[in-house]
Amino acid sequence: MASIPISIEFFPPNTAVGSEKLKTVVQDLSVLNPEFFSVTYGAGGSTREKTLATVREIAAAGFEAAPHLSCVGSTRDSIAEILATYRAQGIHRIVALRGDLPSGTAVAGEFRYASELVRFIREAQGSDWHIEVAAYPEYHPEQRYAKRDLQHFADKMACGANAAITQFFFNPDAYFHFVDEARKLGVTAPIVPGIMPIHNFARVAQFAARDGIEIPRWVMLKMEGYLDDAASIRAFGIDVVSRLCERLIAGGAPSIHFYALNQSALTLEICHQLGR
Secondary structure (H helix, E strand, C coil), X not given: CCCXXXXXXXXXXXXXXXXXXXXXXXXXXXXXXXXXXXXXXXXXXXXXXXXXXXXXXXXXXXXXXXEEEEXXXXXXXXXXXXXXHHHHCCCCEEEEECCCCCCCCCCCCCCCCHHHHXXXXXXXXXXXXXXXXXXXXXXXXXXCCHHHHHHHHHHHHHCCCCEEEEEECCCHHHHHHHHHHHHHCCCCCCXXXXXXXXXXXXXXXXXXXXXXXXXXXXXXXHHHHCCCCHHHHHHHHXXXXXXXXXXXXXXXXXXXXXXXXXXXXXXXXXXXXXXX
């Protein structure tokens, strides 16, 4: 288990204090020797400059950075400009997403789907970029039909993605089933499970409800039963996520991608449990 690669995701801080804290978090997590740190990108590019600044800091510290890039609301020229900016920083890894329009915005731009973004990057800039895309083991919350969602995923991969990172989940069977079904459709690239350490259960439950992610009933009841016992909640959350990772690794997951929420302690502890 100690040899499985990992990667870690952050969001761009909103304040100078947050930026300084993230520098410390990056250094703390660097002991895990992650393949890369990814940095999210707000709806419609709303965090574009903050994402760029965060990526620059990670790269300047000597680590591989992978900015997210969402395409809804963007033009081909604006995407090419962003890619040129990253290229100038020596960055050649990107997480290509459809993304969402900012609230109150109705202009869809020149891209409708992430597959169109991946195809554009490959056609315009060849094989220079290592491209990760998103996958949804419990299916995209906007999609009613699993078969259609799987086909969209396979199409996206066929456009030139190197790998996929899943939405977070707590049901390993959903991940294994999704991978099996994707393989039947010809997807051969790695499909990396995305894992959310439970920093704040109420917040994780909110994310899960929004994105159609199942939290097992027994986990919900145990968490609710701890009331305000923070130590028990933390220990149980580490145990649940560590056991999930163990099952994924035993089942052949190619690596683990942690949604760290700009914190280090739980990711470090879970990885310690996994023998890193």
